[in-house]
Amino acid sequence: MKRTATAVVASSAVVSVLLTGCSTKADNSGGSGSGDSGGVKTDVGVTDSEITLGVQTDTSGVFKVLGLGLTNGNQMWVEDVNAAGGICGRDIKLDVQDNGYKPDNALPLYDQQKTTSLGLVQLIGSPILAALKQKLINDKMVAIPSSWASTNLDAPEVMMVGPTYDVEMINGLSWMKDQGMIADGDKIGHIYIDSEYGQNGLLGSEAFAKENGMTVQSAPVAGTDTDMTAIMAKMKDDGVKAIAITLAPAATGSVVVQNAAQGMNLPILGSSPVFAPNLLADQSVTAAMSNLYIVGNTAPYGDTESKLAGEIAQKYPEKYSDEPNLGVNQGYVEGLVWGAVLEQACSDGDLTRDGILAAKKKVTEVDTQGLMGPLDFSKEGAPSGREVFIQQADASIPGGLKNVEPLFVSDEAKNYKAPFEK
Structure with missing residues (x-):
């Protein structure tokens, strides 16, 4: 069947997704995380100086290897964003919790995180999403699941990144x-x-x-x-x-x-x-x-075709002793997506959970700099991306995968x- 190749031009800026237009909107804010903070509406997880995003990962269960990679990728994005001045005049902070890939663990952890986090930058994996989905909807809590079943795209709170x-x-x-x-x-x-x-x-x-x-x-x-x-x-x-x-x-x-x-x-x-x-x-x-x-759905760790993938692979061993894997780049992309939504919400003057849901619908393209294909979150019920790589195992390289x-x-x-x- 006919296929369409996607040309990728990597940006030299690691955090090119960040927009400068609203980065100082809340510079004079003195809010407490609710109400109107420096001209920007806020509620849960947002103060005048920080935006807290939750992470529910697996660092002790069957997807421990992937969970560590994803979380380290999330953290690398946070460090890059904060070094570049944050988003909407605020630093990003992660609240990382291990659910062990067990719904019984995930439920009480979620009940804690929903009171302190604006949304979830990572939620691993399918059984956890199944257990928490209705809660996410009820709380208007936008979450990126490490699960790509298109049957969950009926809920706008489920911000699925890439092809299902x-x-x-x-x-x-x-x-x-x-x-x-x-x-x-x-x-x-x-x-x-x-x-x-x-x-x-x-x-x-x-x-x-x-x-x-x-x-x-x-x-x-x-x-x-x-x-x-x-x-x-x-x-x-x-x-x-x-x-x-x-x-x-x-x-x-x-x-x-x-x-x-x-x-x-x-x-x-x-x-x-x-x-x-x-x-x-x-x-x-x-x-x-x-x-x-x-x-x-994501470029392999150390991929030579993406400048950003190369930069991540260069910095990763300096920061982490965990073996790298595909999750590192996936975790970074999760951050890029949240960054795009937060910037849109800041531009709209609304960093509440309602504001995040509204902003998500306006994000028509996230530049992942070759880590993934183009992403569009504006189409209701549709996968945000459809482009893929074909990969094979290669024991001779870090991460163990290469593109074919x-x-x-x-x-x-x-x-x-x-x-x-x-």
């Missing part, structure tokens, strides 16, 4: 067809975690298959399942020509190993969360990774209508 899982899958399968890996009439296997994450990826596979005369053999698994031996044997017996996966990294390792061990040697397409660099610590997994293609296809969008992904898209 269904759009990722459509783009990835279109690319595989272009490469001759699959063809009209083929059967595609799809192994997915039976959650909104996996189900949304499957929605994309099924949409692509319908448009291209293919069929999908689906296999749901639990999020804790890591042994894919039997499922891969079934896929082999069913004669699938390729396998799509929306899994956690540990299960991905089993899929690629069994793909080789059972002599299948099929192309495997994974959504962006299927990979973590620690998979490459196992030589048997590393050797089997050659058939895995990852649909990335630069940013592009397929015709199918352009024309796809998400469940709540108007």
Whole structure:
């Protein structure tokens, strides 16, 4: 299928998203975080000198590696913004909490953070969003989830950054067809975690298959399942020509190993969360990774095509001992998005939660400087971006991922209508 490549020109300024027009609007403010502060309306999480954004991450559960990367990326953005003078005359402050990827932990943490934070710059991940979604709506609390299920785009409070899982899958399968890996009439296997994450990826596979005369053999698994031996044997017996996966990294390792061990040697397409660099610590997994293609919504750590990615990779080891991963750049983009919304809200003179929701609808483009494709938050129910990278594992580089296809969008992904898209 025809694809459209996205040309990226990186800006020399790390924080080019910042606008100077309203950076001094509250210079003379003496507000207490509510009411009218220096001509700007405020309520929760905003004082005359600070804007507090919450982070609910995972630094102790199954997505610990990603959570650390995201949080470090968030913090790097904060440091750059504050060094450049802040936003609306205020420094950005993060309130970082670990939910361990457990809804039971996330709920009381949210009840604390909603009283002190304007919104959430990071909320990891799908089960946490499911548990908190109605609370976010009730409290008008804008949050960026580390979850990209398009079925959550019915709520404007969910500020999803970049292509959703269904759009990722459509783009990835279109690319595989272009490469001759699959063809009209083929059967595609799809192994997915039976959650909104996996189900949304499957929605994309099924949409692509319908448009291209293919069929999908689906296999749901639990999020804790890591042994894919039997499922891969079934896929082999069913004669699938390729396998799509929306899994956690540990299960991905089993899929690629069994793909080789059972002599299948099929192309495997994974959504962006299927990979973590620690998979490459196992030589048997590393050797089997050659058939895995990852649909990335963000440039890999250290990407040479983005000047900003290079600057982040240069500074990261000076600040953090945690192993870098894709989450570092994702976390920085989360910050850039919040920065664009805050600048718009400042220009509007309204840093309340209502003001943030109104400002979000006016943000038609966020310049991510090559870390991600262009982002537009003005279209109700639509993914904010549709461009993706195709990536593969590479144990020789920090972060463990390299691009094999630069940013592009397929015709199918352009024309796809998400469940709540108007």
